[in-house]
Amino acid sequence: MQIPEPYFTRLFKPVLFILLLLPALYYAYGIWQDTLGANPLEAIIRGLGDWGLRILLLTLLVSPLRRIINCPQLLRTRRMLGLYAYFYVVLHLLGYLWFDQFFDWEEIWFDILERPFITIGMAAVILLTPLAVTSTKGMIRRLGKNWKRLHSLVYPISILAIIHFWMMVKLDIREPVIYSILLAILLSERLYRKIKT
């Protein structure tokens, strides 16, 4: 499957760009119109985290999907997806630092030490940062072979993200289970290909 080039760059990618922006717009509208319920700050923090994870998984779907539907063009959406995942994850972190802790660094430090799910979440964001920074064309060229190596960090990062989510859930683990299954499929597909070659 091949999308004619002008449609791909002028329609498909911009539409994808806007779609990925919608969750952020939803929460912005929610703050403005007060539609996020009794605990809007928590709704925002959780929601941004959910979308960060979802888009991260979507990023991992690109490479197998383009093989399945035979559409190499899809690879050219991966940077946008990855940067969007980072965008939501950073907002998620900012939401925690601001609305949850009000930049009380002592309290944040306690949190990192005391609550393992915070520690793991922080680690995931920190690890994701060099990937976002090195996503430009220039960086890809400069890093050469190492670029791929560096960016395979995305696998442990997504595992950390799911552990983070899983540990946060109180009792009803349906959602983390779904994400775990999706990630397991995505990772085992890669493992399978690696063993085969």
Add this chain to the structure above:
Amino acid sequence: MLILKNKDLTDNDVTDFDIYQNRRKFMKNAAGVGIAAATGLPLIEANAKAVKSPYSTNEKLTDYEDITSYCNFYEFGTGKSDPANNAHTLVTSPWTVTVEGECEKPGKYNLEDLLKTVSIEERIYRFRCVEGWSMVIPWMGFPLADLIKRMKPTSKAKYVYFETLHDPKQMPGQKRAVLDWPYTEGLRMDEAMNPLTLLGTGIYGKDLLNQNGAPLRLVVPWKYGFKSIKSIVKIHFSETQPVNSWQKANKNEYGFFSNVNPQVSHPRWSQRKERRIGQFRKIKTQMFNGYEKQVAALYKGMDLKKHY
């Protein structure tokens, strides 16, 4: 006792604080239920006539809308808005409460009969959830001690525990075994007899809505919210310490006592601060949720880090 259902409440029926205050003044002056009925005011008559209590806080009340839309009541789903969306299937009238165990007056009691001899008070309490949020709720209710005295517990009664209705048809969340149904909560006898401990029948001068645990629930303001069991159908006096539902689900995280304690942190929620619903900034959590004066003596000599 007249119990009517107010299923068709809309946003327009939500009382804000000023109106509520004025209404209270009006109700005080009103000659009786006749006027309340004629003006379409609260429905359980005793709730509407609740007398004020010195145990009430004068902090700003949480909006009725927030109290009735942001709830943890897993019997109707695990999401915060699930109870408000799903609890309409619960039938609260007629309602029977079974009293059993170590007491002289066991039996099945109609709610009306239980309420006949008590006087309903208004108690404005802080309510602190283990998840790190809190509210200020004007409850209507009566001291649990009043009911316990009537049931004449024997000397063997060291604890009292409660059960929520177990009926997946009325409580669709019970179709999934997220918790071991029925929901169970308990108190030590001295905790149960403490004058702060309330059996709640209403909020804001109105009947409890189903999502808030209608028609009868526990309110223990110095403990995390999950201790305040909802829609009670059984009261059991026992010699041994009962295992409450959350302790059963995860005993490393939830204990029997579950007193609000900013020094004992939960693996997921720091308990040092809390988000008061409706406020932007967080506030410091107080020992025993600010009821230290009334309850600290109950735990003298106990290591509260161990007995969390």
